[in-house]
Amino acid sequence: MHRGLELFNRAPAATARGHLLTCCAAHQWAGRLTTHRPYPDLDSALAAADEASYDLAPTDLVEALAAEQPHGPHPLGVPPAALTALRAAHAAYESRFGHVFVIALDGYRPDEHLDQTLAGLRGRLGNAPEEERVIAADELRRVARARLAQLLARLGEPAAEKAEKSREFPDSGPTDSPYVPV
DSSP: OOHHHHHHHHSOHHHHHHHHHTTOOOHHHHHHHHHTOOOSSHHHHHHHHHHHHHTOOHHHHHHHHHHOOOOOOOOTTOOHHHHHHHHHHHHHHHHHHSSOOOOOOTTSOGGGHHHHHHHHHHHHTTSOHHHHHHHHHHHHHHHHHHHHHHHHHHHTSHHHHHHHHHHHOGGGOOOSSOOOOO
16 A cells, blocks of 8 residues: 555544645545545545545635635746736736636646746636636646645655654654655
């Protein structure tokens, strides 16, 4: 079994839920994934995350999007004009739809992220609010899935496993490296 998944499956519910909320801030989503543990394998956990994302109610989506931080690619050497265009496009999107722009950039090289983000922002600004809600929900699902995979990978790393065990089982002694969730 995947080491990170094994630790996640064994973690107290509050700990598991806290980890999941760093992937997607919808409490319903995190609660559902926590309740349905243990997962037999990584694919099952990721499929459950997808299913829970598809079932988000509009209020859950609002909750999750409200917790997202405006961010985007900021590679070194990007011309100031490009960063200004990115900030302006983000501001226009937030003004139109009332939440930050979410886009999953998996499958793109890091040097393509800026162009993909700008193209996504410009293309989606013309959407009707209901159409954009559906697209934003799917992008959030993809982002949450990627974050969950990263979280489980980090939990499976030896230092993270030691820190997590220390948190789960206080009698196992303190750890010198604090665990930082994604």
